[in-house]
Amino acid sequence: MAKKRTPMNKIKEVLRLKYDCGLSNRSIASCLKLGPSTISELLTRFKQSQLGWPLPESCSDADLTQALYHVKKASRDKVMPDFTQYAVELRRKGMTKMLLWKEYHEKTYAYTQFCENFTRWLKTQKRSMRQLHVAGDKLFIDYCGPRLQVVNPDTGEVREAEVFVATLGASNYTYVEAFPSQGKSYWLEAHANAFEHFGGVPQLLVPDNLRSAVSKANRYEPRLNDSYQKLANHYQIAVMPARPYKPKDKAKAENAVLLVERWIMMRPRHQTFYTFKELNLAIRALMDELNLREMKQYGASRKALFEKLDKPALKPLPKQRYLYTETRQAKVGPDYHIEYRRHYYSVPHQLVGHHVELEASNRLVQIYHQGNLIAQHPRSQRERGNSTQPEHMPSHHQHQKWSPGRLLNWGANIGPATREVVNKMLNAKPHPEQAYRSCLGLLNLSKTHGESRLEQACKDALMLTKPNYTFINNLLKNNREGQLSKDKANTPNLVHSNVRGPNCYH
Structure with a gap:
């Protein structure tokens, strides 16, 4: 086993302590936690190198290493392999470094040196690239943190849209879609949509530990949700959730999510979407643009790498699409x-x-x-x-047992305000039968809270023009019936010179 060399920063410190500070070899060894023999050997090598102290400004670390250890400089005639292309090739199923080396035409490096150079190059790349994923093997899945919005055009209600992201390991080819929630049904639908978009199925799914995927997270034996396991069985896929607190397990997904947040979710931030279909059409166009953009470290786009690597290696889709019910x-x-x-x-x-x-x-x-x-x-x-x-x-909008007349009579027996609320609830629907459930719920409140309290709550609801079951039920549950009438009656009608009239506002 070759002796490990002293780091260059310590070599320079040995020389400084010797020639600038005049310390003995033993003192230098004590200061730098090195052996005395190591100090002696370094100083002997330096004297033999015929370099002077202080070192010339033109003397680089490589020059000093060569002078001390007589390291031969690499021949400029040797052609360095295209490791970027080899990194792509190694993602093919069955590809080996030995085969790539044999195909390496300028065999100026032995196989061992070839592998060492490749490993050294790989360490200089981004973390996500250092993990060489086999084509068609893994699909990394996660949700984006930020959300998009969908606005109901009739009510103005704003719904948050969860953005699903799935990325194939070898090509980084990415699928993106927005859903109303991270619920189980949407989670499973997103997977089926992604598989159909890819035109095939990977060997392994790598999701995060969200509840729709994992019912009990565990580093060694996570327990999958039953419905997620059924999807995996249907498509003949294995599932390997990322380990908790192990970011390297899902680095590919996190990088994809970051790209989606920057290049897809930020682009339409000034647009208003009224349906999820409209939102997903905009996302699809931006997703295609992302997949067609060239990746600098590979010199090719995600789409091109997908067609070359992942697509041929994916398993075929089953005849029937998985449908969660x-x-x-x-x-x-x-x-x-x-x-x-x-x-x-x-x-x-x-x-x-x-x-x-x-x-x-x-x-x-x-x-x-x-x-x-x-x-x-x-x-x-x-x-x-x-x-x-x-x-x-039913014909004539009547029912054998319940009818508007019967509900109104029940309300009248409780009081005129209750009858009026029932009447308004019946008239609020296109067909009276649609209000039967709410009317029965209202009238049954008399069994829980008493008829007098229900009558008073109905008076309050009519006064505030809120004749509905939810408002009246909340009044009774919070013992607020009658209080609103008193509050309104006690509100003074302020009329004096300090009160501005409508002409003051434009």
Whole structure:
């Protein structure tokens, strides 16, 4: 084993302490934590080199090393291999350094020196490039930290959009898409969309430890979410979540996320998007631009490397796309609707009071009764909205058990204010049956809080023009009924010279 050389900074310090400070060899050894024999050998070599002290300004570290150790300078005739191209080639499945060396035409380096030079070059590259990923092997997955926004054109409500990023290890080819949340259904849909965009499936998924992927994080044996495991089984993929507190495991994903945040998410920041489809069309154009941009360290674009490396190595897609569905049991309300994710979907009115089974994906809601499909609706993201099909309505908008007249009579028995609130709730919907659920909820508050308190709360709601179940329920829960009327009655009508009139404001 070759003796390890003394670092150049210590060699210069030995010379300085000897010739500037006049210290003995043993004192120098003690100061620098070196052996006396090492100091003696260095000073002997320096004397033999015929260099003077102080060193000439033109004497570089390489010159001093050559003078002390008689290192031969590398021949200028030797042609250094194109290690950038070799780094790309090594990402091919089955490629070896030995094969590349044999194909290296200017064989001025032995195989060992060739490997050492390549390793030395690799250490000078960025961390993400130093990890040589085999083509078609790994797909790194993460979400961006910042969010984009989607505005409801009717209500002005702003929804935050989560940006999903998936990057293939060998080519850095990147897929980007925005979703309403990081929820399980969107997480799985994003994977299926990415696989279809790539036109194939990798061997291994490397996600972060988010809840949609990992139910219990662990450095050695992370427990995958059941639905994520089903997706992996469907596509015949292995899943290896990044280890907690190990940033090198997901360096490729973090670099891709950073690029997406800078080159995709910042570009449309002055635009307003009204649907996720509109937002994703803008993202797709910027994503294609990113993948076509040349990467300096490779001398090629992500798209070009994808076509050359990853695409041929990906496994084929299965015949059927993976579709995640959530199954629930529900009871049909008196308004012939069932609730799913705070939205109401209609079923045939004959099934009021029956139990049905619901299967929901991100695109579709299907409702079954005794194994038979009875209703099908496009999935809606609008909270407290209704999806009603006309054929599900009863004739003349009446129901065997409940009717507007019966609900109004119940309200009248409690008090005139309660009846008026019920009437306004019935008239607020295109069809009275759509308000049955809210009216029944309101009237049933009399069983919990008493009829007199409900009547007073309805008076407050009418006075403040808020005749709805949510407002009245909150009044009763917080014991605030009657208080709002008193507050308004006690508010003085200030009329004096210091009060400005409407003419003061323009």
